[in-house]
Amino acid sequence: MLDGRTVSLVMPCRNEASFLENLIDEIPDFFDEIVCVSNKSTDNTVEVGTRIQKHVPRFRMLQDDRTANGIGYGYAHMTGINAAEGDIIVCADSDGTYPVEDVPQLWRVMQDKGIAFTSCTRYPDRDIPMKLQLGVKILNAEIALLYGLRIHDSLSGMWIFTKDVVDQLHLTEGDWNLSPQIKLNAYEALGTRFKELKITQRVRYGETKQNYFETGMKHLLWIARNRFKKRNSIQPCV
Numbered sequence: 531m532l533d534g535r536t537v538s539l540v541m542p543c544r545n546e547a548s549f550l551e552n553l554i555d556e557i558p559d560f561f562d563e564i565v566c567v568s569n570k571s572t573d574n575t576v577e578v579g580t581r582i583q584k585h586v587p588r589f590r591m592l593q594d595d596r597t598a599n600g601i602g603y604g605y606a607h608m609t610g611i612n613a614a615e616g617d618i619i620v621c622a623d624s625d626g627t628y629p630v631e632d633v634p635q636l637w638r639v640m641q642d643k644g645i646a647f648t649s650c651t652r653y654p655d656r657d658i659p660m661k662l663q664l665g666v667k668i669l670n671a672e673i674a675l676l677y678g679l680r681i682h683d684s685l686s687g688m689w690i691f692t693k694d695v696v697d698q699l700h701l702t703e704g705d706w707n708l709s710p711q712i713k714l715n716a717y718e719a720l721g722t723r724f725k726e727l728k729i730t731q732r733v734r735y736g737e738t739k740q741n742y743f744e745t746g747m748k749h750l751l752w753i754a755r756n757r758f759k760k761r762n763s764i765q766p767c768v
């Protein structure tokens with residue numbers, strides 16, 4: 531609980547069985563609920579999660595087997611967010627990279643500044659490999675140019691928002707593009723109540739399965755397509 535409000539943590543998860551138990555043990559007590567959503571895991575993530583569920587009452591292991599281009603990151607988030615019962619919803623990867631223990635401080639800033647949706651930015655951070663920094667900078671510039679939104683981390687996977695804004699997020703992207711979509715839709719719906727707040731990322735548990743170049747190119751195209759789709763959908767005034 532934070533300020534008398536219940537807090538849910540939503541985590542997409544694919545093939546993270548080897549450290550899932552440690553990860554859950556480290557999640558701070560202020561989280562009332564942890565919703566972990568596996569999507570076509572081929573290791574024993576679901577078995578481990580089902581075992582954890584038996585002795586950790588606040589933990590739920592869900593499955594969503596829909597994929598888009600073989601990826602279910604976005605679908606897992608949609609399922610987790612829909613299932614989350616907390617007044618405050620926090621989304622973060624299940625690989626230990628995001629500092630979920632910082633949520634109380636971040637929530638205080640959100641309260642002070644009237645923020646309804648926070649996208650937690652990892653940048654600036656000199657320790658992140660240059661290639662990744664450059665990729666994110668290109669996507670940030672594309673978003674600034676096409677949407678007028680200046681952000682530092684278009685691909686952050688940690689967000690904090692209140693349950694009452696969920697209906698305004700209109701999430702549809704089942705693959706990695708849910709990450710830019712949730713930020714752009716939140717900004718469109720909430721305007722100045724959308725903000726970025728700084729976090730520091732940690733080193734990942736386990737091996738990455740990400741293809742940074744391929745995913746980056748898909749984001750580049752999606753961000754542009756999404757902008758034109760919106761433009762076309764604007765009806766001329768008669």
Ligand SMILES: Nc1nc2c(ncn2[C@@H]2O[C@H](COP(=O)(O)OP(=O)(O)OP(=O)(O)O)[C@@H](O)[C@H]2O)c(=O)[nH]1
Binds near residue numbers: 600603606622623740
């Ligand atoms: N449910 C589901 N989760 C996924 C899928 N792909 C990745 N994930 C999870 O989504 C989160 C993000 O994936 P990562 O592999 O960490 O990708 P990344 O954060 O871009 O890159 P690294 O952290 O550097 O590996 C992790 O918690 C994964 O377990 C998927 O297809 N379905």
Ligand SMILES: [Mg+2]
Binds near residue numbers: 623625627734
């Ligand atoms: Mg990650």
